[in-house]
Amino acid sequence: MDDGVDILMMASTTTMKSFVSKTSSSSALRNTKKSSSSKRVFSVRAKAGQSEMGTPFSTWVLQQEMKDNIDNEHAIVLQSISVACKQIASLVQRAGLAGMTGLAGEQNVQGEDQKKLDVISNDVFCDTLRLSGRTGVIASEEEDVPVAVEETYGGNYVCVFDPLDGSSNIDAAVSTGSIWGIYAGDSQCVPDFSSESPAEVEAKCVQNVCQPGENLVSAGYCMYSSSTILVISVGDGVFGFTLDSAVGEFIMTHERIQIPKSGKIYSFNEGNYDMWTPGLKQYMDSLKTGGKETGTKPYSARYIGSLVGDFHRTMLYGGIYGYPGDAKNPTGKLRLLYECAPMSFLAEQAGGAGSDGTGRVLKINPEKVHQRVPFFTGSVEEVAYLESFMK
Numbered sequence: 001m002d003d004g005v006d007i008l009m010m011a012s013t014t015t016m017k018s019f020v021s022k023t024s025s026s027s028a029l030r031n032t033k034k035s036s037s038s039k040r041v042f043s044v045r046a047k048a049g050q051s052e053m054g055t056p057f058s059t060w061v062l063q064q065e066m067k068d069n070i071d072n073e074h075a076i077v078l079q080s081i082s083v084a085c086k087q088i089a090s091l092v093q094r095a096g097l098a099g100m101t102g103l104a105g106e107q108n109v110q111g112e113d114q115k116k117l118d119v120i121s122n123d124v125f126c127d128t129l130r131l132s133g134r135t136g137v138i139a140s141e142e143e144d145v146p147v148a149v150e151e152t153y154g155g156n157y158v159c160v161f162d163p164l165d166g167s168s169n170i171d172a173a174v175s176t177g178s179i180w181g182i183y184a185g186d187s188q189c190v191p192d193f194s195s196e197s198p199a200e201v202e203a204k205c206v207q208n209v210c211q212p213g214e215n216l217v218s219a220g221y222c223m224y225s226s227s228t229i230l231v232i233s234v235g236d237g238v239f240g241f242t243l244d245s246a247v248g249e250f251i252m253t254h255e256r257i258q259i260p261k262s263g264k265i266y267s268f269n270e271g272n273y274d275m276w277t278p279g280l281k282q283y284m285d286s287l288k289t290g291g292k293e294t295g296t297k298p299y300s301a302r303y304i305g306s307l308v309g310d311f312h313r314t315m316l317y318g319g320i321y322g323y324p325g326d327a328k329n330p331t332g333k334l335r336l337l338y339e340c341a342p343m344s345f346l347a348e349q350a351g352g353a354g355s356d357g358t359g360r361v362l363k364i365n366p367e368k369v370h371q372r373v374p375f376f377t378g379s380v381e382e383v384a385y386l387e388s389f390m391k
């Protein structure tokens with residue numbers, strides 16, 4: 001039996017076991033955050049130092065709750081996001097067959113053409129989060145302003161997301177992904193629908209959303225590629241789960257991902273080279289003669305042009321991904337809130353770095369919802385080397 005089959009069988013068995021135990025104990029787990037029996041089961045497992053590979057995502061989320069890494073509401077938000085990702089994965093896979101490729105005929109607030117699937121994926125994400133009843137404010141790349149979730153307000157969490165990043169690739173069936181970040185809401189800033197005007201509610205939503213990345217309580221992405229992979233951190237390492245379509249569940253396939261400290265792969269849109277600063281050009285030229293170990297093998301170029309795919313490869317193989325500012329767009333292309341901050345959170349949790357070229361992205365205080373920043377991420381040593389050319 002090859003490794004792939006092995007993993008699938010292990011995953012399916014674990015899923016069945018978890019299903020059986022979940023049907024008898026899931027409500028108890030939700031309502032009694034740390035019942036003594038659930039604590040005991042978890043600590044036995046932890047003491048045994050067992051690998052968590054093969055754990056279904058829903059079980060892992062409950063374990064994070066038992067470990068006190070997240071609370072009950074946060075757990076529900078994460079489960080909802082995993083459902084949204086499964087739905088989007090299925091839509092992406094069927095896009096060509098179901099007539100969902102091409103433009104929707106509208107532009108978003110940033111002046112970008114919206115693809116049909118951008119609009120549909122946004123609806124999927126928004127609806128799933130709304131129905132979870134645990135998110136108070138949501139902000140999407142595809143929406144002009146952050147939205148307070150009126151129907152269920154009372155949810156503590158603020159979710160920022162890009163429902164379908166890299167969607168210019170979709171018609172060619174190249175990888176795309178969803179990216180999200182979750183913040184705790186600002187308790188001083190709860191919108192009151194009964195007494196406040198829409199403008200006042202909106203101002204409070206913006207304030208809830210514009211938090212620095214270091215306030216993130218969790219972040220993740222889901223990549224829609226040859227397989228569908230959900231990668232997440234709740235502040236205690238980074239874990240990857242592959243969708244097992246036979247059982248409809250994400251199964252852990254990557255435990256505590258660590259970005260290699262260095263790596264000889266660079267991922268930049270070099271077509272913009274002429275518009276870069278002299279320092280950045282010098283950096284790029286140096287990679288072609290071995291980087292800081294001048295005279296050694298040149299770096300390899302890999303650029304999909306889809307952030308989630310490029311970032312995922314960088315996490316696993318090391319190296320550097322960059323989208324710098326240039327003469328035409330001094331702050332680059334990528335958005336701070338729902339691209340750079342969540343990816344930086346993941347990179348740091350995996351022992352890597354996320355920088356705007358001068359310092360940590362997670363330190364930046366957003367001034368507006370769709371703010372763009374130059375972005376460099378990946379292996380710590382590679383990001384530090386890049387920064388040495390940007391002073």
Ligand code: FDP
Pocket residue numbers: 164165166167168169269305306307308333334335339
């Ligand atoms: P897209 O426009 O297809 O949605 O931020 C969006 C993004 O893709 C990233 O996913 C991707 O890395 C980048 O833009 C690609 O930009 P360039 O085409 O300028 O290289």
